[in-house]
Amino acid sequence: xxxxxxxxxxxxxxxxxxxxxxxxxxxxxxxxxxxxxxxxxxxxxxxxxxxxxxxxxxxxxxxxxxxxxxxxxxxxxxxxxxxxxxxxxxxxxxxxxxxxxxxxxxxxxxxxxxxxxx
Numbered sequence: 001x002x003x004x005x006x007x008x009x010x011x012x013x014x015x016x017x018x019x020x021x022x023x024x025x026x027x028x029x030x031x032x033x034x035x036x037x038x039x040x041x042x043x044x045x046x047x048x049x050x051x052x053x054x055x056x057x058x059x060x061x062x063x064x065x066x067x068x069x070x071x072x073x074x075x076x077x078x079x080x081x082x083x084x085x086x087x088x089x090x091x092x093x094x095x096x097x098x099x100x101x102x103x104x105x106x107x108x109x110x111x112x113x114x115x116x117x118x
Contacts, residue, residue, distance in 0.1 A: 009079065
């Protein structure tokens with residue numbers, strides 16, 4: 001079972017990946033869309049950035065973008081950023097996700113076009 005932070009992280013990545021213009025998404029916009037506080041959203045984004053899944057773009061028009069092509073991301077790649085050390089080290093959750101597709105198919109359900117660029 002995923003913890004709440006993992007679920008929020010998955011939703012956050014899905015929203016960033018689904019941007020129809022492939023532009024950076026601000027933390028303020030993410031927090032509004034996901035119904036989360038700005039400070040909590042900043043912590044989620046920072047963790048994803050530290051793990052190399054998102055990249056930060058500063059200045060006007062800045063925000064966060066996927067650093068990895070969506071075709072190369074799995075649900076587990078995102079969820080493990082937020083799982084506790086025991087779940088990570090013992091791979092309790094890993095087998096659940098590696099048995100599924102490597103692609104984040106669920107992203108197409110929230111995308112207006114259902115297409116993603118790398």
